[in-house]
Amino acid sequence: MAIPGNMLSAATESMDPTHTGWRPRLNCSLTSGTGGRNGPKTLVVKSTAAGETQAETVTGYSVTAGQTYQVFADSSSATEVERIGLEWLDATYTPVGTVLWSLPTATASASWHRVGVAGVAPAGATRVRIVLSSTASGAAVSHYWENVYLGVPIRTTGNLFSFNTESPEIDATAWTAGTNTTVGRQAPMVSWAADWYWAGAQVLALTATGSGTISATTVEAPVVTPGVEYLGYCYLAPPTTGSSAWVELRYYNGAGTQLSATRAALAPVSTGYHRQRVSAPAPAGATTCRLAAGMDSATAAQVLRVEQAVVTEAPAMRAGTVLPYADASFEQGLAGWTKVSGVATIARSTPWGTYALDGSYALTVSSATATASTLRSARFPLPAGSGGLGFRVQFGEIVTAGGWTTTRGIRWYDAANTDLGLTAAAAAAVPSPNWWLLSSDQTAPAGATQAAVELTLTATTTSSTIQLDWVALWQALPLIASLPRAASASITVTLRELDVGDLITVYRVTGDGRRTLVRGPNGLLDGSVTVTSDLMVIEDYEAPLLTPVSYRVELVDPVSGGMETRTVDQATVPHPDANEAWLKDPGAPQRNTKVLVKTAPNWQRAVEQAAYRVAGRRNAVVLSDVRGGLEGDLVVWTRNDDERDALHWLLDPGHVLLWQAAPGMGVSDMYVSVGQVTEGRVGGPATEPWREWTLPLTEVDMPTTVGVGGSAGRTWRDILTEFASWEAVRDEYATWEDVFLDRRIGG
CATH class of the missing domain: 2.60.120.260 (Galactose-binding domain-like)
Structure with a gap:
């Protein structure tokens, strides 16, 4: 499965079907190996002689100076430690500074384990290359790599902390030590799952300088709202199973005075990594919070390891539950x-x-x-x-x-x-x-x-x-409900008390019994989509106008195969003016706009044909392909500057659109591609706001893989924690829509 947001190709990431995205850099040869988890293949870096071996990506990937980038990979070797690095390059592929290396792993491990680092692209850098490194004891020693990621840091959605606080892949400066403690970083061999991307390779290390309590606290103190319950958590790896490790959520007022602290003690089952949670409502007067981790009754030189620190609004067991x-x-x-x-x-x-x-x-x-x-x-x-x-x-x-x-x-x-x-x-x-x-x-x-x-x-x-x-x-509210919305010509379908993990299929059903799949964030809800919350709200912008429709939902348990079915009574999208039509972008419904129709198309249907005139015969032999869909010009008016800007915004990306007219106007709902557009004036003075548009339409199939645009769960808080200021956000994105969709300049 491809890592979301990876700048690498699927083959360069997974080494499948081969490793052509990589090449030798120093003292090695490259071959394909087996036993991978992200696909069956792996990259084998085989030493030519004793000493350091290095492999690198063939391509230098585009970066923006000043932006933070993260790289990680999974590695395996029974005899060698390893490290991974980022080599910054200018436009001529000349290195800018030295390679940014991760810490070498603590020891060798034949189990797949995470290796990674993150850093800021320096001034002058326009590209970056990944470098893999290990040191062999002799010739023909093999080191294995797979599951490589390069891109902007992967963060927990909704986390109030920035990336460096969440995961110390850059450095340990986001945490401050309490008494009897030093704070540093280590690179232990941690076997995270291949599809677990939120924990890096380098972890925070809290070391006791003497006997007693040790602790560290986040430097960041994100803003909180009094009365809101927040959840904090991190991974803790105690030095022994008898260690008294804990995580604490602390609230502060505007003067920085601590108002409360809620602690959750870890009951470890091993010295491995345990996610420990703690939650509490922000008290009256609270303006900020911090997360602390620590250990009581430590002995000198004992180390508590910490990874993936998060504070977010506490989730509800069920939507609307009153229990904290x-x-x-x-x-x-x-x-x-x-x-x-x-x-x-x-x-x-x-x-x-x-x-x-x-x-x-x-x-x-x-x-x-x-x-x-x-x-x-x-x-x-x-x-x-x-x-x-x-x-x-x-x-x-x-x-x-x-x-x-x-x-x-x-x-x-x-x-x-x-x-x-x-x-x-x-x-x-x-x-x-x-x-x-x-x-x-x-x-x-x-x-x-x-x-x-x-x-x-x-x-x-x-x-x-x-x-x-x-x-x-x-x-207790209805398990399924539908509500038509006139302003957006859509129907909102609300599903409650869903079982997380089920596979969901949603059909729109017309009066004649015809079923059409409804679109979700990642494409059609066709049974391949997994339920991630007990509450799901679906905005169906492709429901027909003035036509009663119902919805059928099928929920399948992927383990047992049992299926639950839900249906809801019919709902109808209002459309008061038959002279108006909707033009909608299925993947970006925020662009949808209503236009006044001047002239409906006079349709043509093209066909590819070849006529062969046979000597001595009156009639030609004609070979014909199937006849194409409808083609014609739709002429519409915009009546003011706002409508004109809205139509430009809709047409700018060149996406497939859905044209919807009122029933009885002689045309069914149709997915169309719009060709070269003509925007003309309708006469009168120069200040006349009306415009006449000629839209050449070509009928196309419904897009099946396009999801409703937006980044699920992405908030303004998530965006700002990635940047020093809103000015830095504006420098990274061309438009606010790009911010919403997380489409970065040069990304």
């Missing part, structure tokens, strides 16, 4: 959960990764006797006007010892914190084995403004244990 992340996922402890009655004990599961539906931990409930115990969350505010509305509570549950029955319910409270009572489903046995998402629907009583989730668990045998995770409470 800490109370829903148990990543840092019990949060607001308490045992109301019974003999059961409750605790966060241990160690890391033993039980979890989300994150790395769950809530462990153990009962020594076959009796009932009741657990209750803290109270949480409900949306305004919740009285009388339906709510759904959901738990993830897995029985790990004995057996259990459960009663899932909601306890309601008014604004004065008065208990309005519990509504709950009937007790039922928890199925086993494996995790189960079990839910209950309840109606909020009049006056309810708060709610707590309540669960009564009855052990059916002694020494029973159950794990709970992924808790949510939200207003």
Whole structure:
């Protein structure tokens, strides 16, 4: 699978089908090897003699001075350490400065492991070449490479931190050491998955200068909003399984005074890398936050390694849930959960990764006797006007010892914190084995403004244990809904409570039963697209005008093959003026525009034919290809400068367009390519704003691979964290649309 945003070709990245994008640079020959993960082939760099060997890309790739670039690759050798470098070049391919090298890996490793570095292109650099290096003990020693990336740094979407804070591929200056600590970098041999691109090769190393607590804090302090819950996390690799490593989310006021700190301790299962999460709402008065990592009771020279530091808005277990992340996922402890009655004990599961539906931990409930115990969350505010509305509570549950029955319910409270009572489903046995998402629907009583989730668990045998995770409470809304929007001539389809990981197909269905695939961000939603969130909003800009359509959604579990089907009642796109038509760009609906039609095309249908006149015969022999689609000139008016600019903007990229006219105008919806355009005046004074446009149309097939434009999840915060200022953003992009689509100058 190609690495997104890679400046390298697929073959140069994966070495498949061959390694022609690479050449020897020093003391080596190149061959193809097997055993790759990003495709079957690998690059084998074989030493000619003892000493350093180097291979390089044949091509120098275009770069912009002052811009940060990242390179990484996966490497394997049982006998040699390696490093990777960026050689900056000018327009004549003359090196600019020295090669920017990564740290050499700590030791050799036959397992595939990540090697990488990042840096700023220096002044005068217009191109860059990748260099692979290792030092052989003799001739004919092989070193293996694959999965190579070159491009702008790959960052976690939504991360409030910049790239150098997230991953120390440039240097360690984005972190500051606490007492008893030095901060540096190391290059251990970490076997990240071939398609895991967010962790680099160089990691932050916190070293104890003596016995006691060690810590480091991010230098960056991104802006936060009071009341919003944020999630922080990073990978921690402790020196021993008994180490007391932790991550902490800290909030500060405008004067830089720390207001709060929430810590999540790691319960390591090994000395490998563990992603530890911590979350907390920003308190009143908070303006910024920082992430800290550390270790208690360290001994001198012990090292805590840190990678991929992220702070982002905390995700919801379900769209609209009122439970904060800490109370829903148990990543840092019990949060607001308490045992109301019974003999059961409750605790966060241990160690890391033993039980979890989300994150790395769950809530462990153990009962020594076959009796009932009741657990209750803290109270949480409900949306305004919740009285009388339906709510759904959901738990993830897995029985790990004995057996259990459960009663899932909601306890309601008014604004004065008065208990309005519990509504709950009937007790039922928890199925086993494996995790189960079990839910209950309840109606909020009049006056309810708060709610707590309540669960009564009855052990059916002694020494029973159950794990709970992924808790949510939200207003129960239709699983599928459609809403027509006149201003954009589109229909919004909303899908709720989806199962992440399912494959989704979405059809638009007309009254005659004809089905047409609906377009998503990466192309048609044809069953190859994976659901990534429980809430999906689809904007269908290609729905026909004034024609009732319904939608059919098919969701397939890729493991079991089971399919769920959803349908929704018909919706109709309004279109009040039959003299107007829509011209739409399927891949960039922000360009769509409405025009006033002067003259519909007089269609022609071209055909490739050859006539052969046979001697002695009256009629020619004609060989003909199939007749082509419709061709003709559409003449439209724009009535003011805004409409004229909008039509120019639509036509500028030369994309395939969708022409939609009102039913009854003698033309069906049609995908067209627009030829050379004529924009003429309609007479009158020079200030007359009307223009007459002649648009030569050629009918084409519907584009199937074009996705609805935009970068999913990309925010202005993501953009600004990549640049020193908005002026730097303007220097990197030609237009604000290029910013939106992340199309950089020279990229």
